[in-house]
Amino acid sequence: MADDYQMPKGELMRGKRGIVTGVANHQSIAWGIASQLAAQGAEMAFLHLPGMERRVAPLAESIGVKLLSPVDVTDDASMDAAFAAVKAAFGTIDFFVHAIAFANKDELKGSFVDNTTREGFLRALNISAFSFVDCARRAAEMMPEAGGSIITLTYMGSERAIPNYNTMGVAKAALEAAARYAARDLGPKGIRVNALSPGAMRTLSLAGIQGGRGMLAKGRSLSAMKEDTSMEGVAGAALWLLSDLGRSTTGELVHVDAGFHIMGFSDDAEGEG
Numbered sequence: 216m217a218d219d220y221q222m223p224k225g226e227l228m229r230g231k232r233g234i235v236t237g238v239a240n241h242q243s244i245a246w247g248i249a250s251q252l253a254a255q256g257a258e259m260a261f262l263h264l265p266g267m268e269r270r271v272a273p274l275a276e277s278i279g280v281k282l283l284s285p286v287d288v289t290d291d292a293s294m295d296a297a298f299a300a301v302k303a304a305f306g307t308i309d310f311f312v313h314a315i316a317f318a319n320k321d322e323l324k325g326s327f328v329d330n331t332t333r334e335g336f337l338r339a340l341n342i343s344a345f346s347f348v349d350c351a352r353r354a355a356e357m358m359p360e361a362g363g364s365i366i367t368l369t370y371m372g373s374e375r376a377i378p379n380y381n382t383m384g385v386a387k388a389a390l391e392a393a394a395r396y397a398a399r400d401l402g403p404k405g406i407r408v409n410a411l412s413p414g415a416m417r418t419l420s421l422a423g424i425q426g427g428r429g430m431l432a433k434g435r436s437l438s439a440m441k442e443d444t445s446m447e448g449v450a451g452a453a454l455w456l457l458s459d460l461g462r463s464t465t466g467e468l469v470h471v472d473a474g475f476h477i478m479g480f481s482d483d484a485e486g487e488g
């Protein structure tokens with residue numbers, strides 16, 4: 216987030232409670248989203264990877280997060296305990312933010328065909344896609360009759376083949392399909408499910424991808440707006456989808472990437488031939 220940027224304050228999330236996953240540090244996309252939700256009056260619980268308390272606690276405290284609980288999404292007992300803790304504190308929830316992904320570093324470089332292993336592939340799909348299904352089911356069970364809103368975070372490496380993104384691109388394709396199926400299942404209960412697809416952003420996750428800096432630079436130069444994806448833009452889109460502003464939108468894949476996904480040829484191809 217730009218240091219001088221203040222997330223717009225208001226009441227759009229007043230009276231709403233929810234869970235935010237995936238805050239690891241102040242650069243995390245989940246942190247930008249949580250800051251915006253707090254500025255609009257949301258009450259939140261953070262579910263973070265075990266061992267991250269020291270980093271996450273001061274951030275959570277600074278925006279009045281009510282509950283911090285560790286969760287490892289690969290472990291059923293850990294999931295049971297984390298969701299039970301939120302249920303005990305909040306009773307019901309109105310929104311859920313899934314911002315979790317992982318693939319072994321060795322799978323995020325070079326040749327997709329040569330470097331993808333069974334173990335690495337399944338691990339990436341488990342943490343980055345199945346976790347969403349599991350979270351959506353547990354979150355939906357805690358939502359009131361009035362319904363609720365769930366979002367997940369994806370990347371355009373699901374739709375196009377991006378260098379080094381490899382296994383994670385396949386996991387994101389599964390995640391996006393899972394979000395559509397969840398939207399279909401949960402729609403009759405008034406629960407909306409959407410996926411946000413930001414352009415590359417400077418976070419811990421990006422650092423795990425070989426050539427991550429290149430993804431940032433390419434994303435910028437190939438985008439329609441010729442600029443980086445901003446945390447404020449991603450947080451604003453999340454606010455739209457999680458608040459009642461988004462009430463008729465579900466099953467959608469929303470790109471927040473300064474127009475990276477609409478571009479065909481890059482500008483330097485113009486005038487050739």
Ligand SMILES: NC(=O)c1ccc[n+]([C@@H]2O[C@H](COP(=O)([O-])OP(=O)(O)OC[C@H]3O[C@@H](n4cnc5c(N)ncnc54)[C@H](O)[C@@H]3O)[C@@H](O)[C@H]2O)c1
Pocket residue numbers: 236237238239240242243244245263264267286287288289313314315316317342368369370371412413414415416417418419420421
């Ligand atoms: N940074 C980007 O360029 C970018 C672009 C588009 C989408 N995304 C997506 O946004 C989401 C958030 O990533 P980020 O970029 O903010 O990076 P991040 O590293 O800050 O967030 C990833 C989070 O996943 C959590 N996590 C990993 N394994 C877990 C497990 N087993 N159990 C529970 N939590 C686990 C980590 O603790 C971390 O908080 C991810 O889904 C990522 O793929 C990132």
